[in-house]
Amino acid sequence: MKEKVLMAMSGGIDSSVAALLLLEQGYELVGVTFRTYDSISTACMEKEKGCCNVDALFEAKRLAEQLGFEHHILDVRKEFEDKVIDDFVAEYLEGRTPNPCVRCNSYIKWGLLLDMAREYGCQKIATGHYAQVINHKDRYFLRKGTDTGKDQTYFLWTLTQENLAATLFPLGKMTKQEVRDFAAAHGYVSLSKKRESQEICFIPDNDYRQFLEERVEDYKTRFPAGDFVDREGRVLGKHSGYPNYTIGQRKGLGIALGYPAYVLEVQPTLNRVVLGHKEDLNQMSCYIDQVNMMKYAQIPEDLLLTVRVRYRSQGAAARLSHTDEGLLCTFLAPVDAITPGQSAVFYEGDDLVGGGIIR
DSSP states (O other): OOOEEEEEOOSSHHHHHHHHHHHHTTOEEEEEEEEOOOOOOGGGSSOOOSTTSHHHHHHHHHHHHHHTOOEEEEEOHHHHIIIIIHHHHHHHHTTOOOOHHHHIIIIIIHHHHHHHHHHTTOSEEEOOOSEEEEEETTEEEEEEOSSTTTOOGGGGTTOOHHHHHTEEOTTTTOOHHHHHHHHHHTTOHHHHTOOOOOSOTTOTTOOHHHHHHHHSTTHHHHSOOEEEEOTTOOEEEEESOGGGOOTTOOTTOOOOOSSOOEEEEEEGGGTEEEEEOGGGGEEEEEEEEEEEEOSOSSOOTTOOEEEESSTTOOOEEEEEEEETTEEEEEEEEEEEOOOTTSEEEEEETTEEEEEEEEO
């Protein structure tokens, strides 16, 4: 009897090729595509873009019909609003910088896929992520995808043992070029050339400040101009509202100091934004909250890890330790622009040990 898999389909090349591969491997598929949001940004009223727009929904459905398996569109706009968009807005208003893709994976994709899988009699779920699931010594964990330039494990650190045990990642051992070649070889030439979006799906114009202004009632009144200050608290000029700034930001500050200035800190209660030199961004440690462990149930003592504090970082050597104030990550060398609200994800080689949210 064929094993039945619930295939999450975005309409893009990765999930489409993942579906093709699973069919070739003999799985029975049921496709599902999420309807997550309606764009409210004035910059994209004419045509929605991104990974979850209406065109993508029907592209996924067409592919499923061509390949001969059933497909469902699941309207999760309410859940997406509550769990992802509302958190995104709240975090910026607290002076933090959120990572909505992490929450979407945890609360929407895997949060709902397992329930749907049971409803449709599926034993597994699958997505087009570039990652690998490993089972070793009764623990499931992620290993980086073979294509390290496309590896997506950083966004998947919240997945539980139950999630991982039920998950297939057909693209884990493939490169992006191999995926494109596979699509073209199977007659999907236009799909193989499809451009990828690098933007947050619900902010397709990539302007989160405009999104906040349109989303938050009386935004400019509630979050007025305040002071730019240096590390000693000396006033340097005026900012346009603290939610408009993130740690490490250099462009768009609207202030000339005679040297390249960077945002070092956002202080919501004081309505201040601290500026300084690039080297002032360096830190040796940070605290991590909401920790999820993967490879080990507990953090091994004195284990030297590589910790990534942003998606595009290569990571830096660090050790984790439990303190009275929480989980402390101590780096062996300074790391720049450690940003509250972003994910800190720790690796042992290519294996994902765990992750959490930077305090």
